[in-house]
Amino acid sequence: xxxxxxxxxxxxxxxxxxxxxxxxxxxxxxxxxxxxxxxxxxxxxxxxxxxxxxxxxxxxxxxxxxxxxxxxxxxxxxxxxxxxxxxxxxxxxxxxxxxxxxxxxxxxxxxxxxxxxxxxxxxxxxxxxxxxxxxxxxxxxxxxxxxxxxxxxxxxxxxxxxxxxxxxxxxxxxxxxxxxxxxxxxxxxxxxxxxxxxxxxxxxxxxxxxxxxxxxxxxxxxxxxxxxxxxxxxxxxxxxxxxxxxxxxxxxxxxxxxxxxxxxxxxxxxxxxxxxxxxxxxxxxxxxxxxxxxxxxxxxxxxxxxxxxxxxxxxxxxxxxxxxxxxxxxxxxxxxxxxxxxxxxxxxxxxxxxxxxxxxxxxxxxxxxxxxxxxxxxxxxxxxxxxxxxxxxxxxxxxxxxxxxxxxxxxxxxxxxxxxxxxxxxxxxxxxxxxxxxxxxxxxxxxxxxxxxxxxxxxx
Amino acid sequence: xxxxxxxxxxxxxxxxxxxxxxxxxxxxxxxxxxxxxxxxxxxxxxxxxxxxxxxxxxxxxxxxxxxxxxxxxxxxxxxxxxxxxxxxxxxxxxxxxxxxxxxxxxxxxxxxxxxxxxxxxxxxxxxxxxxxxxxxxxxxxxxxxxxxxxxxxxxxxxxxxxxxxxxxxxxxxxxxxxxxxxxxxxxxxxxxxxxxxxxxxxxxxxxxxxxxxxxxxxxxxxxxxxxxxxxxxxxxxxxxxxxxxxxx
Ligand SMILES: Nc1ncnc2c1ncn2[C@@H]1O[C@H](COP(=O)(O)OP(=O)(O)OP(=O)(O)O)[C@@H](O)[C@H]1O
Ligand SMILES: [Mg+2]
Numbered sequence: 035x036x037x038x039x040x041x042x043x044x045x046x047x048x049x050x051x052x053x054x055x056x057x058x059x060x061x062x063x064x065x066x067x068x069x070x071x072x073x074x075x076x077x078x079x080x081x082x083x084x085x086x087x088x089x090x091x092x093x094x095x096x097x098x099x100x101x102x103x104x105x106x107x108x109x110x111x112x113x114x115x116x117x118x119x120x121x122x123x124x125x126x127x128x129x130x131x132x133x134x135x136x137x138x139x140x141x142x143x144x145x146x147x148x149x150x151x152x153x154x155x156x157x158x159x160x161x162x163x164x165x166x167x168x169x170x171x172x173x174x175x176x177x178x179x180x181x182x183x184x185x186x187x188x189x190x191x192x193x194x195x196x197x198x199x200x201x202x203x204x205x206x207x208x209x210x211x212x213x214x215x216x217x218x219x220x221x222x223x224x225x226x227x228x229x230x231x232x233x234x235x236x237x238x239x240x241x242x243x244x245x246x247x248x249x250x251x252x253x254x255x256x257x258x259x260x261x262x263x264x265x266x267x268x269x270x271x272x273x274x275x276x277x278x279x280x281x282x283x284x285x286x287x288x289x290x291x292x293x294x295x296x297x298x299x300x301x302x303x304x305x306x307x308x309x310x311x312x313x314x315x316x317x318x319x320x321x322x323x324x325x326x327x328x329x330x331x332x333x334x335x336x337x338x339x340x341x342x343x344x345x346x347x348x349x350x351x352x353x354x355x356x357x358x359x360x361x362x363x364x365x366x367x368x369x370x371x372x373x374x375x376x377x378x379x380x381x382x383x384x385x386x387x388x389x390x391x392x393x394x395x396x397x398x399x400x401x402x403x404x405x406x407x408x409x410x411x412x413x414x415x416x417x418x419x420x421x422x423x424x425x426x427x428x429x430x431x432x433x434x435x436x437x438x439x440x441x442x443x444x445x446x447x448x449x450x451x452x453x454x455x456x457x458x459x460x461x462x463x464x465x466x467x468x469x470x471x472x473x474x475x476x477x478x479x480x481x482x483x484x485x486x487x488x489x490x491x492x493x494x
Numbered sequence: 495x496x497x498x499x500x501x502x503x504x505x506x507x508x509x510x511x512x513x514x515x516x517x518x519x520x521x522x523x524x525x526x527x528x529x530x531x532x533x534x535x536x537x538x539x540x541x542x543x544x545x546x547x548x549x550x551x552x553x554x555x556x557x558x559x560x561x562x563x564x565x566x567x568x569x570x571x572x573x574x575x576x577x578x579x580x581x582x583x584x585x586x587x588x589x590x591x592x593x594x595x596x597x598x599x600x601x602x603x604x605x606x607x608x609x610x611x612x613x614x615x616x617x618x619x620x621x622x623x624x625x626x627x628x629x630x631x632x633x634x635x636x637x638x639x640x641x642x643x644x645x646x647x648x649x650x651x652x653x654x655x656x657x658x659x660x661x662x663x664x665x666x667x668x669x670x671x672x673x674x675x676x677x678x679x680x681x682x683x684x685x686x687x688x689x690x691x692x693x694x695x696x697x698x699x700x701x702x703x704x705x706x707x708x709x710x711x712x713x714x715x716x717x718x719x720x721x722x723x724x725x726x727x728x729x730x731x732x733x734x735x736x737x738x739x740x741x742x
Contacts, residue, residue: 035622035629042617390613393574394627395602395678397595487574491609 036400040408043380044415050376051412057372058416059423061365062467066424067431068361069459070451072354077173078447079350079440080314083340085168085179088132088308089317090324092116092337097305105138105305106259106297110335113304116328120309123327129320131170131312134163135304137293141256143286145202146267152201154254156192156286158293161185172314177447182287183272190292191271192252195285199273207250208273254286256296259303266296277444309337350441366470369416373474377409381482388482389490398483405479406472413471417464424460428453519586521682521714522548522571527580528737529566540566542737543580548682548730551712553705555725558734564718565686567734571716572605572684573597585681602630606675606713608685608704612667614659620670621646621655627678645673648710649703665696669703676707683708685717689724697724705729 044051093101097108110116117133120126137158144151161184168179183193199208249269258264268288276282294303311320317339324337341347381388388401428451437446453460529541540563548554548571556564569575570582573589582590585604592600606627607613614623624642633641646655649669654662659670668688675683685704689697701717701724708715717724725731733740 035618035626038622039615039617046617386611386613387615390607390609390615392598393572393601393607394674395598395600395605395630397598400629488569491574491613 036404036407037411039404040411043384043408044411047380050379051415054372054376054412055416055419058369058413058467058471059419061369062417062420062463063423063427065358065362065365065463066420066453066460067427067451068358069456069463070424070428070453071449072351072358073452073456073459074175074447074450075354075440076351077175077452078177078450079347079443080340081171081173081175081177082179082440082443082447083344083347084172084310084314085170086164087340087344088134088167088310089314089340090309090311090321090337091340091343092307092309092324092328092335093305093343095334095336098338098343101305109259109298109303109305110135110307112302113307114302116333116335117307119331120307120324120327123323125323126320126327129311129313129316129323130309132163132167132308132310134160134167134308135290136306136308137290137297137303138305139256139293139297141254143198143202143255144253145204146251146253148203150201150203151253152198152284154194154198154284154286155281156254156288156293158288158290159184160290167308167310170310172312175450175452180445183274184287184289187249187269187271189289190266190268191249191289192254192268192292193285193287194252194270194273195276195282196273197276197279197283198285199270201283202252204250204270204273208270210273252286254288254296258296259298259301264296266292268292275444277441282444346441366466369467369470370474373409373412373471374478376412377405377475377478380408381405381478385485385490386493388485389487389493392485392487393491401483402476402479405482406475409475409479410468410472413468416471417467420467421460421464424451424453427451519550520547521550521552521585522716523583524571525581525583527567527570527577527582529563529570529575530578540737541570541577544734544737544739545580546732546739548714548716550681550714551708553708553715553717553726553729555729555731556716556718556734557720557722557725557731558740560720562734563737564734566737567732568684568686568716568718571682572607573601602627602678604681606678606680606683608668608671608675608683608688610687610690612659612664612671612691614667614670614674616659619656619658620651620662623659623670624673624677627674631678641677642673645677646670648676648707649673664692665699668692668696668700672700672703672707676711676713679711679713681713683713683715685715687718687720689719689721694723697721701726 092110094108094110101108113135117135120130120133139158140153140155142151143154159182161182165181165185168181171178184191194202196210199205199210249271252268252270253265254268255263255265276285309320309324311317321337321339328335328337391401391404431449431451436449438449439446523546525545526543527541527545528539528543531538531540544567556567558564570577573592577590580590581588584600589597589600615626618626621639621642624646625638628638628641643652643655646652649672651666651669651673654666659667662670683704688704689700692700704715704717705726707713719725
């Protein structure tokens with residue numbers, strides 16, 4: 035009967051009920067869509083990063099803390115044996131799809147033809163294995179990365195950032211879109227750079243390696259672990275945009291073997307081992323197992339989760355979560371005021387009815403229940419509007435195939451509003467809407483229940 | 495004045511033992527009841543020590559000029575308000591200072607109300623309005639419905655059960671209200687100006703109806719009215735003037 039009274043009063047005051055339910059519905063819709071976007075960021079950005087770096091990374095102890103100052107002191111020795119050790123473990127063999135080494139390096143790169151030169155930061159990777167990592171889609175969100183473009187080229191091929199290509203005066207040679215070569219100003223070369231060019235001339239034999247002759251050539255120089263400068267001539271396969279401008283301006287990606295021999299000669303050293311886990315749900319278990327294996331072998335190595343190494347994901351997700359919380363609070367306040375207003379109006383209109391109900395022997399709790407039911411029902415209707423609307427709008431947006439580039443990415447992702455893909459979140463929003471509708475009515479209903487019976491009955 | 499001569503007829507309240515055993519007592523007795531309304535600093539003495547009794551299964555009229563305190567007295571008798579002083583006993587129980595909750599429970603068990611403005615719940619059908627007080631009882635929905643139909647039949651409204659209060663006449667509404675007041679089978683029915691919104695003919699019918707169900711159900715009925723023509727000859731009358739009982 036309480037439900038009947040509540041529902042019929044909602045219908046009786048249709049306009050007011052619809053306005054209130056719409057306020058709840060639109061607020062909930064906004065929360066669901068924004069949450070769907072944040073969800074897609076959570077999956078999308080992590081997927082991009084896992085495609086790029088793997089889920090877990092192994093470093094020499096202390097590298098993350100002190101390695102930047104002296105990278106060569108914190109390399110993984112005999113990385114190939116460490117990789118073999120991990121691959122030999124049954125649990126890891128089953129759960130890891132890729133174990134691949136990486137070298138981070140920095141040095142000076144010069145355009146062999148123009149004489150332009152500048153510092154570079156680079157990475158040496160095994161192209162075929164990184165290409166395999168970029169195909170990872172552990173959450174089945176249909177997001178695949180592009181291949182490195184290094185696998186096809188010879189072992190001396192490299193990829194550079196667009197900015198790097200521009201500064202090295204290679205826009206035309208690399209057919210970089212929207213890029214014009216900076217004017218070549220020979221006079222700008224510092225003495226040091228001229229020395230470097232001269233050094234290349236001296237070495238002579240570096241040039242014209244393999245099929246790289248037709249590609250633009252680059253001389254890369256880096257300090258070996260012994261502190262001696264070492265030089266390699268490489269062919270630029272392509273220029274690719276990088277996410278961060280500063281990196282894009284100095285990025286060089288080369289074959290692992292190239293980087294390794296440049297820095298470490300015959301020694302099997304690597305900066306990191308990147309591990310890709312087939313099922314993202316298994317990451318923690320895999321990490322635990324890796325720790326066991328490394329410690330069992332008495333190795334001075336640690337394994338880190340992607341987010342421990344690279345704070346980008348936590349920052350992006352943290353930022354959007356913060357925005358979501360702020361938006362949700364504002365929406366909640368609007369909803370609370372709307373409901374308080376609606377229920378208070380209903381109560382004022384029904385003071386005499388309240389007096390009658392109390393006179394008929396119903397306790398205060400019944401009066402509260404009556405109006406709380408009404409408010410909760412409006413909340414349920416509003417939540418249904420929110421959920422239905424969110425499903426419709428998200429399908430429309432997803433079908434439109436909008437693109438956006440998260441701060442961590444060089445290439446855009448397709449906007450996917452994941453509303454029902456995150457059922458816990460959707461249920462939480464729906465539950466919260468109903469809970470707010472209920473809670474907002476509590477105070478007005480307490481006032482209603484406390485009304486003086488005689489005075490209420492005297493109302494017209 | 496009617497006297498109570500058939501205690502066996504109190505079949506409607508099996509739960510309240512003391513009430514049966516005290517059957518010879520009046521349904522309601524009040525001693526030196528007073529009520530002072532306080533509006534800011536001004537005190538309005540609406541009742542200044544009234545005493546009297548409502549006999550069981552009797553119809554008692556309360557009459558008096560406007561503003562004399564009739565409604566105030568009825569509100570006290572119906573446990574809708576608390577007296578400032580004096581003592582009130584209903585069905586042998588001292589109810590002068592019941593808590594809000596105990597008063598509600600007492601009303602639900604023992605008191606029915608008929609209001610001047612009918613006070614039906616507009617969104618409920620006639621039948622649902624009559625069923626409504628039974629929500630306070632542990633009854634199945636089917637039993638509630640049957641009981642409501644029984645009482646609607648008694649007030650001659652079986653044909654209108656599915657209508658809303660807005661779709662029937664004033665007299666019919668007051669019949670629904672009477673059915674609602676009686677459906678929980680109270681010992682005491684309180685009606686403050688139940689006919690004030692009705693024409694003379696309908697008013698007569700309503701008072702006769704209440705008188706009839708009173709005899710059938712052995713309920714005490716207290717009716718407050720301006721209209722002395724409505725007072726049935728063999729009923730009791732309490733005359734209030736200026737917050738005090740007047741000698742006839
Ligand atoms: N809530 C209230 N606050 C203050 N004074 C009140 C209140 N209710 C009634 N009074 C006063 O108490 C006195 C008695 O009022 P009451 O309503 O009992 O009279 P009544 O006999 O029922 O009158 P009527 O025949 O007009 O209904 C009046 O002077 C009235 O103004
Ligand atoms: Mg009155």
